[in-house]
Amino acid sequence: MSATPSATADAPRSGTLQRAFADAAEEFGVPESVLLGVSYLESRWDGHRGAPSVTGGYGPMHLTDARTAIAEAPHHSHGEEDARGDATRPARTVDVKLPEPSELPARLRTLDRAAALTGLPAAELRRDERANIRGGAALLADAQRRLGLPKSDDPAQWYAAVAGYSGADDARSAAVFADDVFGVIREGERRTTGSGQRVVLEADPGVAPRTGQLPALGLREAPRDERVECPRSVACEWVPAPYQELGDGDYGNHDKGNRPESQRIDYIVIHDTEATWDTTLKLVQDPTYVSWHYSLRSSDGHIAQHLPAKDVGWHAGNWYVNAKSVGLEHEGFLATPDAWYTEAMYRTSARLVRYLARRYDIPLDRQHIIGHDNVPGTTGGSIRGMHTDPGPYWDWAHYFRLIGAPFHATAGPDGGLVTIRPDYRTHQPVYTGCEDPQTACAPHGSGAVRLHTGPSEDAPLVKDIGLRPDGGASTPGVNDTGARASTGQQFAVAGREGEWTAIWYLGQKAWFHDPAGRRTAVPARGPVVTPKPGLSEVPVYGRAYPESTAYPAGVPVQSISPLPYKLLAGQRYALGLRTPGEYLWATTFDPAGHRVVRGEETYYQIQFGHRVAFVKASDVTVRPSGR
Template sequence: MPSFPTSRRSTARRTAAAAVLACGGLAAALLAPGTASASGSAPAAAGASARASGGTQAAYAAAAARHHVPESVLLAVGYLESRWVDHGGKPSTSGAYGPLGLTQVPGAKADAPGTHTLAAAARLTGASATRLRTDPDSNIDGGAALLASYARALGHGSLPTTLAAWYPAVAKYSGSATTAGAKAFADDAWNVLRSGAANTLPNGGSVALGAQPAAKADTAGLSALGLAGPATSTLKPECPANLDCNYVPAAYALNDPTDPTSYGDYDIADRPHGMKVTQIVLHDTEESYDNTLGTFTNPASYVSAHYVVRSGDGLVTQMVPTKDVAWQAGNWYTNMHSVGIEQEGYAVQGASWFTEEMYRSTSRLVHYLAAKYRVPLDRQHIIGHDNVPGPTSSSVAGMHWDPGPYWDWAHFMKLAGAPLPSHGPANGPLVTINPDFARNLQVTLDCENGNAPQPAQASSFVPLYTAPSDTAPLFADPGLHSSGTGTQCANDWGDKASSGQVFAVAARQGDWTAIWWDGSEVWFKNPAGAPVIRPARGAYITPKAGLASIPVYGRAYPEASAYPSDIPVQAVSAYSQYTVKAGQRYALGGAVPTDYYRSVTIDGTAPGDRTDVVGTTKYLQIQLGHRVAYVLASDVDVRFAP
């Protein structure tokens, strides 16, 4: 379980500074970035089976034939469980192993739904648990056996005779304890059947499922599963209709009955009236779903999020109304203007991959929230905790870095309805970072746990160097390093450009491209045969003529004259580590509100409490580096990249 600080409105999961500095000289010796190519996962041509290369496709065909499961159904389930990737025998954030997501959850009760499917598959096939965990073909066979056993049980000993009749068995395979969760999984499987899917695997092979647009589903068979119906809570979650959601209220209570300022875990507000919601922040929990709920229902934890997403089945639990301000981002200005979503998972330690159920649930939630609050579906507005700016110079090094380098931003944004550019030459003044996640195999170090090297695995970042050479030092972000070089530490966000982020090109040299980053010119490798960038359109800023440099801010607070006499003036202080120098260019995210929300008591009784102070100073948001930041509109010219 992560530790939490005693100060309000900040969290302590995945801070960076000390661990990054400890990583030191191991970086150069271990640096081994993999090649990358543009992401491409277009649906295959029509037909239930498919054209594909490699042995994985054959393993699905063999398992389907052996256990009399339609191959297309088995492929659809495998796609939802893992996108057909075996992950090297490592568990997911929900304790699932292999392409078919067979589960082995330590400490789970024997009758807990969906937590011991690996043992069940072992009984059905005779394969050992170790083999089912580590051998992809055996795992696929075990998943097929398990799916067939569910279908026989539901069919009183007989297997379904139509594709549609497999729907209830697929719903049971989800492991969800609720009808809504099981239905969401099976609906997704049938959507995959209808649209088709294809994926390139880390080993260079590929798997494909041809589209069956007319595939029907026996949804009436869900009732035979005997699962729980909708929750009976009087609190209705703010969720789209196609998402399995419940509501567990976060704590809103005093810790000291005599002190109205000693409360947790969020602040009452009335968004979007007054304060606008302009961003959605994704986190990972670094602990279990149950422990996270326990933390957020404890007023002494001084931390919360609006939503928590469970890994195993994608259940979404709302904990704070979106009109209110959750204490989730480590930057009060970001808290004021964002909705926070915690996802059960681990950035490095504890598990190696995020589940497809969680990707899909979070993406549906984000799409819904973005439409509700008119938040742009781009990577300056749909951000990770690792993209939140430190509010002040002293806080930059301690900012969190979840969901980390292994969160697949390209896949997530596609599911959310805003796919990243994946084709075309990146010859313009702006470029989008977009390596092929599956083939972008990067080695990082877990510098919070003894600098342990992590296996090369699919990653969503490209490393940044000080010169166009594989032997050049990694860039040392001045917010993390007072001297020396950057590192391969997973939490050294200062030398990692993330998928979906847009930057201005500073220079090009052969297979190398330079961008403006945190006030400096940095380089990354962009081979012609395996590009890691794609075109970008939009606006960018550059300092006005005659200015040698301009200040950069971590929050857009009002000028002193905007504050009424009963509200303390909040300092407007530029970063000491970063400036934007003459001639540099940074992608523009847009104008942002200039305000400060005063909320310091549980009942709103302090002078000026629950007041949003609005200023007249105009700020613009930019992609400064790995994190966003703010500049004064009066300091810059805005230009457009067609």
């Protein structure tokens, strides 16, 4: 990616960002609460040191310049996984061609308009937060003028201008964005940004926006399709993925199903698209490509649904997980130098997850709401090709607060488990590989802690023999998950020494820095698994397939191949869920030929490393974590 923030990117001195909003509001005649509300929905007032968002937005006002910012990388830039993840079918991989700059829509080029309105250079609008805020205020004022509406001091009079700022091309999406902005204005917000700026938006509970202004934008009306499965509080359209025969027994790009009657939906998998919105929609409508259930747009949180939840998408790279999950793709790029995701997208995604969790009885925890980077390889040979999105810059703590299930301590110091929870804003481990393997990424908040072989920053990182069978060392690479624990994940405590805590991780002790006053984890308790007495080790699996005797005639027996890890005697791992061995046999275009095979063997899902894994219940004992 070429859009590295300048080393001298201007950041306001302490206390000046609030003043910048006030000054820009006065200069352009925009109510300060409107300017603050729009900025909060776009960036939570963060300038990100002049670096672009995942879709090319810069600064607190998310002025877009995708021509400068879009990474030259294919879909899911790391990994070569077969998205279908079923060895009984031909591999289905992905390849993406990014659009030319001239093909980018106007919503990805708002910085140019701000430059024309303010006379400020584009480079200054990208890197200087005060200039960026002026640019956003100018856009709002210009929209109000073009709509023929007065530059009123009353925030309620700015509803249409706020809705238009989203860049949405349909009225419903624009209204959802504006409603969220005015929700923030009513409730108020206060936050310390990544640059240490304290910004406050005082609550205005009486504001009643003039929603009747919306038709003045002239946006298309998109009637809600009866096929969409979305909460009413979001904008959601139906963009179906194709289901058609391709010849030679192949078909695309998903499988018909009857979930949850046929199989439980246990997981919601969070992805990023590694492509722009328009490219994403083209891809999911290609029968030779792969599929997922929902796509979410960065600029305004708009949702497109492609598959009914009852059907099986090809998105996770693990057929067992595909068969039991719903996939959510978020417009964005993992390895931008300073990757960040918009508040608007976080909010609509959280509403969608909450809706799906209620509908399908999915617990709201990190054993069930997982990233693509938490999905295990199916066999030892597939581990290195598994994808790493949404990556270390996804703010799981904020996301779960929006979902309504925040991470907090659930035990005292002797609970036996910890929930990883660093402070996202101030926790800024150094990653490499955003541009090239040796160069450090720009400093940025992260929800992941780094794991060492001993209680010291100088100790080597723990090794992942699945990623590096030759015994090679883990790295601080942005795509290297070998020595990383992520916010919300729970691990069994293996020791404490000074400011360091050890957890059991990939069959070894792994230490992370956890100083008093700046904790990176909170205590928890819950069930853990450990090898049964008399067993020195037990195998670990990437899928929970049934025993061979469970398969009926006509359905080939699937091998139960252990991963190259061992759960050793004396070690403990947090128990996520209990599941019967299952395999969905789906290799025919006619779903009448599909079968769900269930066995007698029961599996436990555990938090084994950065990715989840499975062990056979017959191999382990379950006990409380504090004993």
